[in-house]
Amino acid sequence: MTANPIFRVVEGPASGRCEQCGIRKKAVCAYCSTPELVLLDAMKSYKDFAPGEEIAAAGEETTHVGTVVEGVVSLSKTMIDGRRQMVGLLFPSDFIGRPFRAIAPFDAVAVTHVRVCRFKRKSFESLCEESPNLEKRLLEMTLDELDASREWMLLLGRKSAREKLASFLAILARRAAGLADKPLANGVTVELALTREQMSEYLGLTIETVSRQFSQLKREGVIALKSAREVAILDFARLLDASGDESDGDALY
Amino acid sequence: MTANPIFRVVEGPASGRCEQCGIRKKAVCAYCSTPELVLLDAMKSYKDFAPGEEIAAAGEETTHVGTVVEGVVSLSKTMIDGRRQMVGLLFPSDFIGRPFRAIAPFDAVAVTHVRVCRFKRKSFESLCEESPNLEKRLLEMTLDELDASREWMLLLGRKSAREKLASFLAILARRAAGLADKPLANGVTVELALTREQMSEYLGLTIETVSRQFSQLKREGVIALKSAREVAILDFARLLDASGDESDGDALY
DNA sequence: CGCTCGGTTGAGTGAATTCAAGGGCTGTGG
DNA sequence: CCACAGCCCTTGAATTCACTCAACCGAGCG
Numbered sequence: 028m029t030a031n032p033i034f035r036v037v038e039g040p041a042s043g044r045c046e047q048c049g050i051r052k053k054a055v056c057a058y059c060s061t062p063e064l065v066l067l068d069a070m071k072s073y074k075d076f077a078p079g080e081e082i083a084a085a086g087e088e089t090t091h092v093g094t095v096v097e098g099v100v101s102l103s104k105t106m107i108d109g110r111r112q113m114v115g116l117l118f119p120s121d122f123i124g125r126p127f128r129a130i131a132p133f134d135a136v137a138v139t140h141v142r143v144c145r146f147k148r149k150s151f152e153s154l155c156e157e158s159p160n161l162e163k164r165l166l167e168m169t170l171d172e173l174d175a176s177r178e179w180m181l182l183l184g185r186k187s188a189r190e191k192l193a194s195f196l197a198i199l200a201r202r203a204a205g206l207a208d209k210p211l212a213n214g215v216t217v218e219l220a221l222t223r224e225q226m227s228e229y230l231g232l233t234i235e236t237v238s239r240q241f242s243q244l245k246r247e248g249v250i251a252l253k254s255a256r257e258v259a260i261l262d263f264a265r266l267l268d269a270s271g272d273e274s275d276g277d278a279l280y
Numbered sequence: 281m282t283a284n285p286i287f288r289v290v291e292g293p294a295s296g297r298c299e300q301c302g303i304r305k306k307a308v309c310a311y312c313s314t315p316e317l318v319l320l321d322a323m324k325s326y327k328d329f330a331p332g333e334e335i336a337a338a339g340e341e342t343t344h345v346g347t348v349v350e351g352v353v354s355l356s357k358t359m360i361d362g363r364r365q366m367v368g369l370l371f372p373s374d375f376i377g378r379p380f381r382a383i384a385p386f387d388a389v390a391v392t393h394v395r396v397c398r399f400k401r402k403s404f405e406s407l408c409e410e411s412p413n414l415e416k417r418l419l420e421m422t423l424d425e426l427d428a429s430r431e432w433m434l435l436l437g438r439k440s441a442r443e444k445l446a447s448f449l450a451i452l453a454r455r456a457a458g459l460a461d462k463p464l465a466n467g468v469t470v471e472l473a474l475t476r477e478q479m480s481e482y483l484g485l486t487i488e489t490v491s492r493q494f495s496q497l498k499r500e501g502v503i504a505l506k507s508a509r510e511v512a513i514l515d516f517a518r519l520l521d522a523s524g525d526e527s528d529g530d531a532l533y
Numbered sequence: 534c535g536c537t538c539g540g541t542t543g544a545g546t547g548a549a550t551t552c553a554a555g556g557g558c559t560g561t562g563g
Numbered sequence: 564c565c566a567c568a569g570c571c572c573t574t575g576a577a578t579t580c581a582c583t584c585a586a587c588c589g590a591g592c593g
Contacts, residue, residue, distance in 0.1 A: 104434045107526045112437040114430035125427075127420060132427045155419075159412060166419045167380060169426060174378070174385045176429045177367035181357045183436035184365040184484030188549065223572060231437030236549055238573055255557095255572060273360045441581065476540060489581055491541055508540060 044068060048144075050120035054094045055168060058160035066154070071144050076137035082123070083135040091145045092124025098141030099220045102133045103228060112183075113229040115176065118202070122168050126152055139220050183231045186271055191230040192240040193269035196250065200260045211263045219256040244269065295326050295349070295395065306373035307347045307397075308421060311413035319407070325398050329390035335376070336388040344398045345377025351394030352473045355386045356481060365436075366482040368429065371455070375421055379405055391473050436484045439524055444483040445493040446522035449503065453513045464516045472509045497522070 045051060045064040056067055073096070076082055083089045085104060095117045102115035114133055117123055123143060125131060146154070155162040182194055199217045219226075223241075227234045244250045249266050251259040260266060267274075298304060298317040309320055326349070329335055336342045338357060348370045355368035367386055370376055376396060378384060399407070408415045435447055452470045472479075476494075480487045497503045502519050504512040513519060520527075 102430070104430070106434070106438065106524055108524075110438045112434040114433045125423065127423065133430060156412070156416075159409070159415070162412070162415060162419060163409075166415060166422065169419065169422045170378065170380065173422060173426045173429060176426060176433065177355070177357070177386060180367045180429065180433055180436055181359070181365040183433055185359065185363045222570095233550060234571090235551085235573080239549090242573070271359055271361075475538095486582060487540080488542085488583085492581090495541070 045071075048096075050094070050096065053120035054144075055122050055161065055164050056094070058164045059158065060160065063158055063160060066158075067146075070146055070150055070154070072146075074143050074145055076141040076143070078137055078139055080137045080141075081134065082137060082141070082143070083131040083133075085131055085134045087131060088129050089124060089131045090148055091143075092122070092126055092148050092151050093143045093145035095119050095121045095123055096142040096144050099138040100141055100143075101136050101138050101221075101225065101229075103136070104133050111228050112231060113225070114179075115172070116229065122165065124148065126155065126165070138225065188230075188232055188236045188240050189243065189269055190271040191232060192226075192237060193244065193249075193266050194272065195226065195230060196244075196258060196260065197263075197266050197270050197272075199258075200263065200266070211260075213261055213263055215260045215263075216253065217258045217260065219258060223255075297321060298324075301349075301397075303347070303349065303373035308375050308414065308417050309347070311417045312411065313413065316411055316413060319411075320399075323399055323403055323407070327396050327398055329394040329396070331390055331392055333390045333394075334387065335390055335394070335396070336384040336386075338384055338387045340384060341382050342377060342384045343401055344396075345375070345379055345401050345404050346396045346398035348372050348374045348376055349395040349397050352391040353394055354389050354391050354474075354478065354482075356389070357386050364481050365484060366478070367432075368425070369482065375418065377401065379408065379418070391478065441483075441485055441489045441493050442496065442522055443524040444485060445479075445490060446497065446502075446519050447525065448479065448483060449497075449511060449513065450516070450519050450523050450525075452511075453516065453519070464513075466514055466516055468513045468516075469506065470511045470513065472511060476508075 045056065045059075045068050046061075048054075051057065056064065059067065071093075076098075082100060097119055100117040100121075100123060101113050102117065103111055103113040105111045116138075117135075123135060126148065129148075155165065182191055186194065196217065199219070200211065200215055203217045204211050204215055221229065223234045223237050226232075227237045230237065241250075241252065244266075245252055247265075249260075249262050249269065251261055253259060298309065298312075298321050299314075301307075304310065309317065312320065324346075327344075329351075335353060350372055353370040353374075353376060354366050355370065356364055356366045358364045369391075370388075376388060379401065382401075408418065435444055439447065449470065452472070453464065453468055456470045457464050457468055474482065476487045476490050479485075480490045483490065485493075494503075494505065497519075498505055500518075502513075502515050502522065504514055506512060
């Protein structure tokens with residue numbers, strides 16, 4: 028429904044036919060055949076969200092699932108007293124929503140401007156039954172997410188503040204470096220989509236501690252801050268060292 | 281292969297035909313039809329593990345996947361300097377192993393005596409392609425695991441030591457109370473399969489802190505310790521209150 | 534009997550939090 | 564154009580919760 032009232036004037040990279048969708052090779056529809064894509068094309072709709080806008084609320088019924096096409100989405104859970112923990116960060120091509128369950132287990136909030144390629148949950152579930160390709164890809168993606176979230180449990184449960192921030196920056200740097208694997212040149216600049224507060228929610232820290240660790244890494248010459256939200260990785264080896272992870276390459280991301 | 285050299289003399293509840301397997305209705309094979317079960321029956325083998333025995337090692341190739349039939353298995357990750365975080369605890373009917381990936385992402389260790397109903401990973405993967413019922417159930421289980429692990433991220437990232445232990449005990453109590461949902465009578469006794477050290481690894485604490493929190497809850501009359509490993513829940517309402525979770529019912533477990 | 538292992542408890546420390554203040558940037562309105 | 568408010572971020576000082584270090588207890592076992 029690109030004809031809806033939309034916040035920004037948009038006709039971004041991805042909102043047309045599935046065939047020419049930029050993230051199709053990585054999204055849940057990656058394994059779909061051309062006829063299957065025609066089906067998806069007929070069922071899908073795009074929806075945009077402004078930064079800070081709620082996409083789904085924990086405990087409430089959700090009617091849609093889909094794929095993040097543009098922007099960054101946070102998944103989080105809040106305790107009654109307000110303490111909040113981010114439990115995931117979704118980037119373009121990531122799947123969003125909970126198939127086979129009416130009630131959303133977590134809050135989903137747009138961090139940046141976000142565009143989602145959506146399906147009605149029920150329709151998507153039926154589609155899964157019929158299309159082994161779709162279901163197979165969803166299973167793969169869910170298994171990967173599970174591995175990643177368990178990896179994050181190690182960070183939350185055992186790493187120091189310094190290690191947490193270094194791990195986070197290392198992941199972003201890898202992602203920024205063309206999503207390629209190993210070759211990570213020093214001097215890469217990473218654009219932070221998150222505020223200090225959002226990072227603190229992701230890392231299980233307070234905003235002040237995050238800020239202090241930024242300052243510390245800067246003081247040591249591991250990173251440089253072009254602005255509060257632009258980080259240059261000056262010494263990737265030392266960043267990895269500070270992250271507490273062994274060597275380099277084997278990360279899941 | 282129950283004819284293999286096995287550690288204990290065993291012919292426990294579950295090791296025969298799939299049809300009469302006690303956990304079949306909850307395991308990955310739950311949706312399989314009779315002919316499918318015949319296939320599984322032909323491919324499966326049972327393997328037993330002694331307490332403390334390694335079932336899989338992070339970073340190493342694994343050849344099998346399967347279902348925990350008896351006992352408790354821990355999934356964990358260890359940092360180079362020895363810090364360790366448990367990232368999951370597997371009970372009977374839980375799936376164990378990582379389909380579609382040769383290298384195990386985590387250590388799997390038998391906490392108690394364990395029996396696993398195993399399949400060669402490759403064979404299981406092929407079976408998934410052919411049996412939508414199998415794949416569907418695996419997808420469901422993986423989605424549930426993902427939700428649970430994200431729930432655990434909240435515990436690790438935001439909860440106090442007291443809240444962590446109370447949450448853990450509340451989960452065990454619910455599980456012990458017949459896996460039923462709400463009705464939780466006071467006085468239920470929970471048998472702890474884990475040592476204080478294993479609990480500390482699961483909760484992201486030290487062994488001393490776990491012990492202190494046990495003592496504290498005992499002093500307050502929330503629980504009673506019949507022995508170090510047998511906990512009576514004297515006041516479930518106050519336990520829930522101490523867990524930091526809202527009200528009671530909605531937990532994922 | 535003496536050892537080890539799992540568990541508890543106490544004392545002191547320290548890393549991250551809380552509380553508090555201030556700086557810089559942006560957008561708005563006088 | 565400047566003044567001001569609000570937001571995001573940083574930094575300092577004090578506090579606290581969990582950790583480290585250390586001693587001790589009881590049960591099981593060679």
